[in-house]
Amino acid sequence: MWIEWDDNECQNVTNICGERGSCNNTAGSYDCTCVSGYTSTGQAKFQPNDGTECIDIDECKSGQICGPNSRCHNTNGSFYCTCQRDYIPTSGTKHFDPETGVRCKENPLKYCHDNIGCITQTVNKTLEYMSNITEPQSLLKEIVKQTSGELTSVQVIAYVEALCRSASTLSAEGKDFTVKPSVINSTLTKLVKAVNNLVEKDELVAWSRMKEERREHTITKLLHTVEESALSLANNYKTPTELEIKATEMELKLFTFNARHTKAKLSVTMGGDHINLTPKLRPEEDRNGSVSAVFVRYDSISDILKPSSDPGVTDYSRYAEAGEITVNSQVIAAAVRPADVYQLDHVTFTLRHNEPVDTQADVTSCAFWEYEADLLRGRWATHGCRTLHVTSNATTCSCTHLTHFAILMSSGRANLVAHRTVLTRITQLGMIISLICLSMCIFTFWFFSEIQSTRTTIHKNLCCSLFMAEFVFLVGIDVNTHKLFCSVIAGLLHYFFLAAFAWMCIEGIHLYLIVVGVIYNKGFLHRNFYIFGYGSPAVVVAISATLGSKYYGTDKVCWLSTENHFIWSFIGPACLIILVNLLAFGVIIYKVYRHTAVKKPEISHFQNIRSRARGALALLFVLGATWTFGVLHILHETTLTAYLFTIANAFQGMFIFIFLCVLSRKIQEEYYRLFKNMPCCFECLR
Structure with missing residues (x-):
């Protein structure tokens, strides 16, 4: 009698179905199924060699x-x-x-961060729990475990305090015995993991809920603890060491070396940021002893360290208020101990920008997180640091001390947008009023026969030039979508504004000729005035367009570009004309007062000259002040210069009407005569 025994493949062959499969024996055969948590890519029951695999089931x-x-x-x-x-x-x-x-x-601790009593109770409870753990690695391991996942604000505060208290435990390690380098490395790794849990991006919500003073104190305590703990642990290395530890939101590099062997600067690169420490040149015998250097880069604490309403920095903003300053880089820290052995001369660092910088509009500053070790409340400061180089992507700085560094940015673009609507409305309103006033000036100087003279001819042409300039400015300054059209607008503005200045110059020259008593042919003089008033601007514009036509019109406005100082093709002639007029007025004042004192001229003649001089000075003031503000705005852009230039430029037509017409007694009489001959209007006005 034959007895057949079944060969149990499930027992005789180890892992016949693979690590994720379960073997099921059958009579004369066997099959495989996937263990719990995994599913088959084919049939539920399969053979090991039929290509079926067990893959993880994503229960989530x-x-x-x-x-x-x-x-x-x-x-x-x-x-x-x-x-x-x-x-x-x-x-x-x-x-x-x-x-x-x-x-x-x-969580009952959800709003605990708003109550000082609750904060104190939670911190004490956490510290009491942690006090039972005396071994440094176990302590850090527990903090890493407790800080994994999302934390409330008070939990962040409590575990930062726990880390701070653990610093004394870390510094005590190795005082009485030698610690293996592997143990130090492991302890530092756990320290980085614990800190990383507290500053990772998911915890920014918890940080943001804290009151400003509490947040600044807590983050400063954390940064100080990391620096002190790392330096204390580094002191336990007995041989030169280089260590690098990376986590998701931070990176630490540590160096220990003999100062006697250090001849060059210490350079470190972390995440694309660079920092160089340059020691002072000292005799070799003075450079004796072991030195520890720690570098830390934080990727996500820029928002936690955002400048407050009073950040202690006053030299970084063109347009922004203090609250509009942002931290536009990662934060990088450097510390060296002992400082008397490795005496720092200066530190240079290059930090990449979180957001690209417009080097023309934005202002970047090299700053450091300043705090006192006993108070542990920090703020941004800039003293001892200077900016070496700025590009759109990075800023290079030099400082005379070590601490936590970052790049602060005042966004001129963002803040100008906030002011642009107001500036645009001021411009539109002012230009409309100015065009009306200039129209009245032109009407007055053209049609009132009793006041016709060389002077009114000059004023008429000046007002016509300025009217055309402001009209083109109003309708075309922002039409920059078509390059050729925008260039034409910029060229017309260049020409008409220069023409206005040219006629202002003619006003000064004409007054000078009257005062010095030059006899001239009126027709000949007028012809030359027209040639100079409209010809000289044409020559300047023609030369400028020939040499730099591409600089007429920009991406933002239809005006002259500041690139390669092309704007000076307008500012230069304007400044020259202002200077000529000032010299002419100097001679006029000297002549008038000299003749007044010596020859006693007729009162009417003196009053006539004084009246003309007053009007000419008013023109010089209006046009000169306007473009003085313009130059200041180009050289150093601020909100103040933007508003001063906008108001002066928009309302200069109104100012000219007031000075040349409203305040002129002769023109007042002409207006009175005009309205007197128009009874209906006169009765209404009366």
Whole structure:
């Protein structure tokens, strides 16, 4: 009688179905199925060599498997749940299985950061729990465990305090015995992990909920603790060491070396940022001893360290208020100990910008986080630091001390946008009023026969030039979508504004000729005035267009570009004309008062000259002041110069009407005569 025995492949062959499969023996054969948490890519029951694999089941895709106010975390073959920020599991443990009935409830510490008593109680409770752990690595391991996941604001405060208290434990390690380098490395790694948990991007919400003073104190305490702990641990190395530790939101580099062997500067690159320490030149015998250098780069604390309403920095803003300053780089820290052995001469660093910088509009400043070790409340400061070079992507700085560095930025673009609407409305309103006033000036000087003279001819042409300039400015300054049209607008503005200046210059020359008593042919003089008033601007514009036509019109406005100082093709002639007029007025004043004292001229003649001089000076003041503000705005852009130039430029037509017409007794009489002959209008006015 034959007895057949079944060969149990499941027992005789190890892992015949693979690590994720389960073997099921059958009579004369066997089959495989996937273990719990995995699913088959083919049939539920399969053979090992038929190409079927067991892949992980992502339980988190099945919706709210963990319940409300929770998060699902998938793992290989399983999953676990945690609670969202401001909620805690009913079991009291961070990770839980929903099948056990654990759910998320509101954390009673949600608003604890607003109550000083609650903060103190929570911190003390955390410190009491941590005090039972005396071994440094175990202490840091527990902090890493407790800070994983989303934290409330008071939990951040409490664990920063716990880290701060652990610094004394870390510094005590190795005082009485030698610590292995591997132990120091492991301790530093756990320190970085713990700090990384507290400053990672997900925790920015918790930091933002803190009151400003509390936030500044807490982050300063954390930064100070990292620096002190790393330097204390580095002191335990007995041989020269280089160590690099990277986490998701921060990076630490540590060096220990003999100062006697250090001849060049110490250079470090972290995440694209560079920092160089240059020591003072000292005799070799004075450079004796071991030196520890620690460099830390933080990727996500820029928002935590954002400047407050009074950041202690006053020289970085063209347009912004203090609250509009941003930290536009990562924060990089450097510390060296002992400082008397490695005496720093200066530190240079290049930090990449978080956002590209417009070097024409934005202002960047090299800043450091300044604090006192006993108070541990920091603020941004700039003394001892200077900017070496700025590009759109990075800023290079030099400082005379070590601490936590960053680049502060005042966005001229953002703040100009806030003012642009107001400036535009002022321009539009002022230009319309000026055009009306200039029209009245032109009407007055053209049609009132009793006041016709060389002087009114000059004023008439000046007002016509300025009218055309302001009209073109009003309708075309922002039409920059078509390059050729924009260039034509810029050329017309260049010409008409120069023509206005030219006629202002003619006003000064004409007054000078009257005062010095030059006899001239009126027709000949007028002809030359027209040639100079309209010909000289044409020559300047023609030469400028020939040499730099591409600089007429910019991407922003239809005006002359400041690139390669092309704007000076207008400012230069304007300044020259102002200078000529000032010299002419100097001679006029000297002549008038000299003749008044010596020859006693007729009162009417003297009053006539004084009246003309007053009007000419008014023109010089209006046009000169306007473009003085314009030059100041080009050289040093501020909100003040922007408003001064806008108001002066927009309302200069109104000012000219007031000075040349409203304040002129002769023109007042002409207006009176005009209205007197128009009874209806006169009665209405009366």
